[in-house]
Amino acid sequence: MIITLTGLPAVIELTPRRFADSRGHFSETYNADTLAQHGITTQFVQDNQSYSRDIGTVRGLHFQAPPSAQAKLVRVLQGVIWDVAVDIRKGSPTYGQWVGCELSAEKGNQLFIPEGFLHGFVTRTADCMVAYKCSAAYAPATEGSVRFDDPDLAIDWGIDVQDAVLSDKDAAAPSFAGLTSPFTYRDAT
Numbered sequence: 001m002i003i004t005l006t007g008l009p010a011v012i013e014l015t016p017r018r019f020a021d022s023r024g025h026f027s028e029t030y031n032a033d034t035l036a037q038h039g040i041t042t043q044f045v046q047d048n049q050s051y052s053r054d055i056g057t058v059r060g061l062h063f064q065a066p067p068s069a070q071a072k073l074v075r076v077l078q079g080v081i082w083d084v085a086v087d088i089r090k091g092s093p094t095y096g097q098w099v100g101c102e103l104s105a106e107k108g109n110q111l112f113i114p115e116g117f118l119h120g121f122v123t124r125t126a127d128c129m130v131a132y133k134c135s136a137a138y139a140p141a142t143e144g145s146v147r148f149d150d151p152d153l154a155i156d157w158g159i160d161v162q163d164a165v166l167s168d169k170d171a172a173a174p175s176f177a178g179l180t181s182p183f184t185y186r187d188a189t
């Protein structure tokens, strides 16, 4: 397992070891003990998978509020994405800052995103399959979102944002300035 720190200390890139042989390769995509050795003791309770047909599809930026706040462990089964996390923990020294990480099926790398962060991604290839573990179950009443191309966040999505393929919900997401974050820095880490 290779651990790579990102620009936000709590967001971690993990690349599981791959064992290659004449058939292909093998890797452990999740091992609780291995993650715990690297300080990630999150218990995951739900696995999600999404398929996005078009390149330039954006899903996000999303969160669930406590008591259904979710940490996520994201990876790509097919294709390439730019995965983004935004710190929304009130009082955090990095509040409002974002980090992006390219995740691909080829590399098999993963991004760990703790509670207290917005999460979203854009597909960099067509026919993208993304899988992620969540530490709390889906609870639609607690869902919140922020507009992915909010000017205050100034996230570099690597696309012309006018051309992004969005759900109706994400197209109508509110601004970052209007967000009353349900997270505080001490709660999340």
Ligand SMILES: Cc1cn([C@H]2C[C@H](O)[C@@H](COP(=O)(O)OP(=O)(O)O[C@H]3O[C@@H](C)C(=O)[C@@H](O)[C@H]3O)O2)c(=O)[nH]c1=O
Pocket (backbone or CB within 6 Å): 048, 050, 059, 060, 062, 063, 072, 119, 120, 121, 137, 138, 167, 169
């Ligand atoms: C997220 C989710 C959605 N759904 C349903 C609701 C809806 O009818 C359909 C599609 O939901 P959404 O449009 O919210 O899917 P999507 O836009 O892919 O939402 C996801 O985006 C990424 C970035 C995340 O981080 C996830 O936590 C989640 O918010 O699936 C579930 O049944 N369970 C779930 O856990």
